[in-house]
Amino acid sequence: METDEAIRTRRSVREFTREPVTDLELDRLLEAARWAPSGLNNQPWRFMKITDAELIEKLSMMTRYRGVVAGAGALIAVFLDAGSMYDRTKDLMSAGAAIQNILLEAQDMGLGSCWLGEILTRSDSVKSELAVPDDLEFVALIALGRPVERERVGVRHPLSELVIPLP
Amino acid sequence: METDEAIRTRRSVREFTREPVTDLELDRLLEAARWAPSGLNNQPWRFMKITDAELIEKLSMMTRYRGVVAGAGALIAVFLDAGSMYDRTKDLMSAGAAIQNILLEAQDMGLGSCWLGEILTRSDSVKSELAVPDDLEFVALIALGRPVERERVGVRHPLSELVIPLP
Numbered sequence: 001m002e003t004d005e006a007i008r009t010r011r012s013v014r015e016f017t018r019e020p021v022t023d024l025e026l027d028r029l030l031e032a033a034r035w036a037p038s039g040l041n042n043q044p045w046r047f048m049k050i051t052d053a054e055l056i057e058k059l060s061m062m063t064r065y066r067g068v069v070a071g072a073g074a075l076i077a078v079f080l081d082a083g084s085m086y087d088r089t090k091d092l093m094s095a096g097a098a099i100q101n102i103l104l105e106a107q108d109m110g111l112g113s114c115w116l117g118e119i120l121t122r123s124d125s126v127k128s129e130l131a132v133p134d135d136l137e138f139v140a141l142i143a144l145g146r147p148v149e150r151e152r153v154g155v156r157h158p159l160s161e162l163v164i165p166l167p
Numbered sequence: 168m169e170t171d172e173a174i175r176t177r178r179s180v181r182e183f184t185r186e187p188v189t190d191l192e193l194d195r196l197l198e199a200a201r202w203a204p205s206g207l208n209n210q211p212w213r214f215m216k217i218t219d220a221e222l223i224e225k226l227s228m229m230t231r232y233r234g235v236v237a238g239a240g241a242l243i244a245v246f247l248d249a250g251s252m253y254d255r256t257k258d259l260m261s262a263g264a265a266i267q268n269i270l271l272e273a274q275d276m277g278l279g280s281c282w283l284g285e286i287l288t289r290s291d292s293v294k295s296e297l298a299v300p301d302d303l304e305f306v307a308l309i310a311l312g313r314p315v316e317r318e319r320v321g322v323r324h325p326l327s328e329l330v331i332p333l334p
Contacts, residue, residue, distance in 0.1 A: 001169070001170050002168070002169065002170070002275070003168050003169070003170045003172075003173040003271055003272065003274070003275035004199070004272065004275055005170075006170040007199045007202050007268050007271065007272060008198075008199070008202050010202065010204075012204060027326065030326055030329065030330065031175075031326060032171070032174045032175070033329075034323045034324070034326060034329060035174050035175050035177065035321065035323065036267060037177075037179060037267075037270065037282055039284045041322065043323060043324050043329070045329065046329055046330070046331050047329055047330050047331065048330070048331045048333065049330065049333075050333070052333070055333075079331065087284070089259060089287070089306065090284045090287075092256060092259035092260050092263065093259050093260065093262055093263030093266065093306065093307065094263055095260055095263060096259065096260030096261055096262060096263025096264040096266075096267070097263040097264065097266060097267035097270075099260065099263075099264060100203060100204075100263070100264035100267040100268065101174050101267060103204065103264075104170055104174065104271070105170065105171065105174060107170070108169070108170040108171055115204050117206045117254070117257045120256070120257075130331075130333070130334060131334035132331065136331065139256065139260065140260065154202065155208065156201045156202065156210060157201070157210050159194065159197055159198060159201060162197065162200075162201060162210070162212065162213055162214055163197065163213070163214050163215070163216065164213050164214065164215045164246065164297075164299065164303065165215075166215065166216075166217070166219070166222075166297070167297060167298035
């Protein structure tokens with residue numbers, strides 16, 4: 001799929017078929033994440049691939065968006081590694097860039113994805129369930145799967161509201 | 168260009184030809200930014216398009232990477248709008264996603280780009296020069312232009328160092 005099309009047609013997908021997401025597919029998504037830019041090229045992001053049905057079910061209980069997580073074929077948990085960080089503001093933005101690469105690559109592969117943030121309120125429970133070391137900060141969960149076919153409308157402000165005029 | 172190719176071949180470009188970047192091209196980049204995801208779809212990002220040579224020169228004096236900025240055909244300044252933010256951690260990540268859309272769209276269009284963060288240390292000077300209101304936080308500057316042809320090598324950690332094993 002053309003880059004421009006992937007960017008413009010990507011939508012959050014919250015309903016997935018039961019078809020599994022393979023480890024090979026997850027690696028392709030993480031390969032894309034790897035190529036994101038970061039300040040001083042510090043690459044502070046870390047990832048966990050989650051395909052185990054029982055674990056997915058447990059994590060789904062930790063968010064208000066239980067259905068999205070429980071129905072996913074796979075999850076990618078995203079962390080920032082304190083030992084690689086140099087500037088929280090910039091490191092968070094580079095994590096966002098890496099996540100966007102995953103979402104666009106998923107779109108390109110015909111996979112649906114949903115970037116979940118609300119679950120960060122249960123960060124301690126998630127990290128404990130995943131036995132993640134203290135020096136990793138949980139910053140996002142991505143739900144993945146084959147999208148159930150239906151129209152997904154994206155709503156965005158017009159460019160005129162986003163562009164600040166020059167002095 | 169295929170999405171996957173854009174993701175894998177994008178590099179920071181620090182040397183540009185003198186060919187200008189048009190306003191139409193900048194709008195196409197910002198259209199891509201617009202389609203990034205954000206928490207609660209709050210779209211907290213704001214952008215300023217800068218093509219005036221004198222202004223570019225002035226901004227170039229505010230960073231150690233003067234040459235990259237001074238040689239750019241255009242700049243996009245990226246801000247977070249305090250009035251639209253809901254969670255600093257998530258808003259910064261969504262800004263990173265919007266920036267990544269710009270960088271990938273630029274790659275797709277044959278434009279070179281460089282995401283500059285060091286200039287944030289001179290945020291007050293930049294905001295004053297651009298007469299930006301207080302409720303906008305300056306989070307990134309993107310230098311843009313036609314890339315001078317040369318090989319650009321990207322160095323990344325192998326996936327094995329980025330993936331945290333399951334418990």
